[in-house]
Amino acid sequence: RALSVKQHRSMSQLKYKNTFIYTRFYSTSIAYLEKERAVAIKAVERASRVCQAVFKRLVTEETMTKKDKSPVTVADFSAQAVVNSILENDFPDDPVVGEEDSKDLQGEEGRVLREKVVDLVNTATEHPMSSDEILRAIDRGLYAGGSTGRHWTLDPIDGTKGFLRGEQFAVCLALIIDGRVRLGVLGCPNLPWDMSNPDGERGVLMVAVEGQGAFQRKLNSSSNEEVPISVSSVIDTKDAVFCESVEAGHSNHSDNANIAKILGISKPSVRMDSQCKYAAVARGNAEIYLRLPVSDTYVEKIWDHGAGNIVIHEAGGRVADIHGKSLDFSRGRTLSANQGVVAAGAQIFDTVIAAVQETLKYKSQI
Ligand SMILES: Nc1ncnc2c1ncn2[C@@H]1O[C@H](COP(=O)(O)O)[C@@H](OP(=O)(O)O)[C@H]1O
């Protein structure tokens, strides 16, 4: 823990090159969550590759709709199976709060979909997995969550609607210990590496561990090079850009627009699916992420925010709900203590929350 980020990274390279020397001489200095970090990166990379393969081959035929009307594809199931089986292998005692479950893949009714998932998963795993093993891996995601001990939270495809449109989506994995997010990995296969060159190279992975800063690296690259990232240095909100969901059903576009107006923002919002919005704020492509609730009854899920939350914090930003309260990941599978989400750089955060309050106060009066 006492190591600087730079020392810590150069030592972990030493470890990759020669495990023996590393463990022998540096065993007392292994960085906090070093193994978890490496395993989570590997799992998110593999799952991202599965999603990309599906998009190329199957996406048009393979969409179905869950009870809550949200779409789910063969890629969501396959990516959850891939990540969960890697986690089970390296951390067999760690439970997982995952978005998907195997119900729709079971029995005769689920046969066609199940066979596609089995095929896909087996293109991504080191050892072939049987159909039963795959369903069991998916259902390792049924954990209830809570305030004590360790558990992971996984969104195998966040932004399924973006994925289906060929736009932004993210594979999101976070580790929660005693109710707080300690590690997060965001795999963003369609996010441009350089936002000023949107047609250039795509595929970004962001990773953050509590106290160690946030980094980005290229997804699908043989290089392990990591670049530190930080939020924008804009301190006057009128120069800011804000991002929000593409889907008006996920976030209240008109409340978001009112807040932007109070903040003096004149640039149009950047609409983007998935936790790629957190990624955009974390590396300074946008200053603010607004997710004002559309309904009083919807409760946000921990897998939709865990990884993004720590990436923002470690990049120098803050995340809270519309009341300015930190997101509480200790309540189980949902963020039942919170409403909506706001993220921004630390320097402008209080100003943004004040504008949110003003908008909500005005709404409650009319
Ligand atoms: N009424 C609602 N309000 C807020 N979020 C919602 C919602 N209905 C669905 N969602 C969540 O919004 C997520 C996508 O967010 P975004 O709009 O930022 O891309 C979905 O994740 P999945 O795509 O993983 O199902 C889903 O969990």
Ligand SMILES: [Mg+2]
């Ligand atoms: Mg979903």
Ligand SMILES: [Mg+2]
């Ligand atoms: Mg999601």
Ligand SMILES: [Mg+2]
């Ligand atoms: Mg999802």
